[in-house]
Amino acid sequence: MNKKRNAADNRRAQLFKGLSELALLSLLRQRPHYGLELLQRLWDEAEFELAEGTIYPLLYRLEHFGRVASEWRSEPSGSRPKKYYKLTKAGAKYLDELQEEWRDLRDRVNFIIEGSS
């Protein structure tokens, strides 16, 4: 029973991770952002509840695979420097693929929902 539950949790986590990547990269296509700024836009504009403990490892992973690049920028007003992320060319191509997959999946699910109601 526990194994089944774990597998379901794992699938949900993978799906959520994919959607989180899609959301993060879509925001970065508009302009460079720093981590908290991305979180706040996801929380406020999309009510997408990505946890603070999830976003940074995800950004590092995207950077590790060359999909985003980062630079530290010092901030006025004496606050700590912030690490800004921007989309790379490879990231833009990856985002196009993710968006296409997402649209395809959405259409299929819609088709099933509407067909069965």
Add this chain to the structure above:
Amino acid sequence: MSKALEGSVWKSYLAEMRSALAPVPKDLREDILEETRSHISDRIKLGAPDSEIINSLGDPTLYAAKFLDAFDINTEKPQNTPRHMLKTLLSSGAHSLFAGIALVGMIVMWAPTLLMLLFSVLKVLNPLRVGLWRGGDDYFMGVNNGAGAEEVLGWWLLVITAIMTVAAWRGSKALALNLRRRTST
């Protein structure tokens, strides 16, 4: 810079993170910690209580583990050794052009190096008859049974072998790193 992080809660949180991030290269580790500091100090400025931030980030050791997962860092053994790379190549070589090119690169680097290592061992065992020989205009590498040839490298053979081994090792590591980036998604 920010006094908010001088409290003992954050000091111990960051210290626990630092020790859990030990397998990550130093530059990257400092980068992660600095970004975490920057994040926490911004959240505090925005009025979030410490407990809320800690709840959201999670236990420092588990939080650090997410970065290790993000880089696929296996804490038990290093994954970018030439041996590991050869294993990856043999399993994925047929699927990827780069893996194929890397396999050729590995053979080109290691075949002469292994040969030189063999000659070096023989040279140590029999210094007078093993080396690079010149007889007239001809050169040959190996064990010389006859007379009339002159040995030209001497103990430099071992130095050259050492340089070749280091170069092959470093080259393979660079290829391994590249291959990992290309084969992971």
